[in-house]
Amino acid sequence: MDDTRFEAEDMARRILRSAATASLGTLTPDGGPFVTFVTLATDIDGAPLVLLSDLAAHTRHLARDGRASLLMQVPAGDSDDPLTGARATVVGRLQRVSRDEADRARLLARFLARHPEAEGYAGFGDFSIHRMTVEGVHLVAGFGRIARLAATDVLVSPAVANAFLAAEALLLSALNGSAAGPPMVAVDPDGVDVAGAPVRRLCFSRRAGHPGEVAVLLAELG
Amino acid sequence: MDDTRFEAEDMARRILRSAATASLGTLTPDGGPFVTFVTLATDIDGAPLVLLSDLAAHTRHLARDGRASLLMQVPAGDSDDPLTGARATVVGRLQRVSRDEADRARLLARFLARHPEAEGYAGFGDFSIHRMTVEGVHLVAGFGRIARLAATDVLVSPAVANAFLAAEALLLSALNGSAAGPPMVAVDPDGVDVAGAPVRRLCFSRRAGHPGEVAVLLAELG
Numbered sequence: 095m096d097d098t099r100f101e102a103e104d105m106a107r108r109i110l111r112s113a114a115t116a117s118l119g120t121l122t123p124d125g126g127p128f129v130t131f132v133t134l135a136t137d138i139d140g141a142p143l144v145l146l147s148d149l150a151a152h153t154r155h156l157a158r159d160g161r162a163s164l165l166m167q168v169p170a171g172d173s174d175d176p177l178t179g180a181r182a183t184v185v186g187r188l189q190r191v192s193r194d195e196a197d198r199a200r201l202l203a204r205f206l207a208r209h210p211e212a213e214g215y216a217g218f219g220d221f222s223i224h225r226m227t228v229e230g231v232h233l234v235a236g237f238g239r240i241a242r243l244a245a246t247d248v249l250v251s252p253a254v255a256n257a258f259l260a261a262e263a264l265l266l267s268a269l270n271g272s273a274a275g276p277p278m279v280a281v282d283p284d285g286v287d288v289a290g291a292p293v294r295r296l297c298f299s300r301r302a303g304h305p306g307e308v309a310v311l312l313a314e315l316g
Numbered sequence: 317m318d319d320t321r322f323e324a325e326d327m328a329r330r331i332l333r334s335a336a337t338a339s340l341g342t343l344t345p346d347g348g349p350f351v352t353f354v355t356l357a358t359d360i361d362g363a364p365l366v367l368l369s370d371l372a373a374h375t376r377h378l379a380r381d382g383r384a385s386l387l388m389q390v391p392a393g394d395s396d397d398p399l400t401g402a403r404a405t406v407v408g409r410l411q412r413v414s415r416d417e418a419d420r421a422r423l424l425a426r427f428l429a430r431h432p433e434a435e436g437y438a439g440f441g442d443f444s445i446h447r448m449t450v451e452g453v454h455l456v457a458g459f460g461r462i463a464r465l466a467a468t469d470v471l472v473s474p475a476v477a478n479a480f481l482a483a484e485a486l487l488l489s490a491l492n493g494s495a496a497g498p499p500m501v502a503v504d505p506d507g508v509d510v511a512g513a514p515v516r517r518l519c520f521s522r523r524a525g526h527p528g529e530v531a532v533l534l535a536e537l538g
Binding site for chain 1: 336337339340341342343344347348349350351352353355371373383384385386387389396397398399401403405407433434454456460513514
């Protein structure tokens with residue numbers, strides 16, 4: 095893997111993990127594109143999570159055809175040209191996590207750790223978590239700098255994700271027990287989410303290969 | 317027309333005229349949704365204008381199927397919940413304005429008045445202005461406040477647009493001749509664009525019915 099490729103993967107992971115909101119593309123009944131605004135979290139492995147109301151157009155669209163696209167951005171900084179900012183288009187299928195799925199409570203808790211402002215309505219009967227099965231990522235690293243990435247370039251492998259899943263609660267309590275400042279509310283191989291309004295994302299300098307590396311990667315961030 | 321309807325129309329017009337960027341939804345070759353980031357201007361009548369490169373995926377998508385959707389937003393302000401911000405999804409067809417069309421120079425000039433940062437590449441052979449034929453607008457005025465609007469609720473009528481088209485150059489020179497501060501670079505029935513980095517939009521309190529009303533509507537803004 096060459097350096098450019100590696101940088102593209104790293105940038106795509108950072109955008110995916112840092113974006114608190116996204117533009118969601120779905121298909122209308124006649125197959126046309128329709129773009130709406132959503133809040134965003136990620137599962138341990140990096141799969142996008144959204145909390146959608148059955149009353150919203152995009153949710154009806156997804157029930158008919160699950161194909162979806164999520165545009166995520168980081169601000170352009172000081173540039174006069176908004177197009178210099180990095181962004182990623184994640185393409186895949188958004189699937190509703192039904193009430194009887196074992197993962198539902200965990201995924202909802204993970205979404206709410208990132209979006210505590212949604213606690214007031216997340217329990218309403220018309221809201222449900224949707225999880226994206228990612229098919230690919232189209233990265234625009236700035237004006238004219240484009241890379242196409244596979245899902246496996248961006249997501250965490252199942253083995254590593256499962257190790258973090260098993261360790262997350264213990265890891266968070268250990269990390270929070272030894273640190274000053276606002277508590278960490280979620281951890282994954284790419285970084286941690288820190289409590290606040292809004293919740294703040296800290297990205298590690300590289301992806302952790304197992305939960306035992308998190309303390310060192312976190313200490314690096316100062 | 318009831319008050320709620322009127323407020324929705326006014327809000328949709330403000331978002332359309334104020335948004336400097338948008339999320340563009342197009343269709344991939346297999347008919348899936350694909351969302352990308354674009355800079356945005358409007359024609360005199362309010363029709364969205366974008367400047368796209370033939371090298372970009374969205375431009376190839378549009379050449380195959382012109383159906384498109386543009387999500388435009390205003391910031392959520394001080395709220396902790398990003399979903400309290402107003403946004404509009406404009407649905408229609410994006411059509412390339414070819415090099416031999418009479419309107420091309422005018423539309424490009426209007427786009428560049430709003431996006432002077434694009435002057436460095438707007439002349440490259442692979443860039444072309446696309447204009448949207450609007451079919452409808454889906455307004456989300458905040459959490460759960462939704463309105464569906466027709467193109468005619470949001471766009472300026474052809475008669476009024478033509479009157480502004482004929483008067484724009486004269487009107488701008490008259491307004492700039494009598495005002496202190498940075499010059500106005502464009503005018504339409506909903507407001508003016510003021511030079512700066514970024515260009516600043518001033519929206520009138522109501523839509524002007526003819527160019528002669530602009531001076532009064534502008535004076536109201538102070």
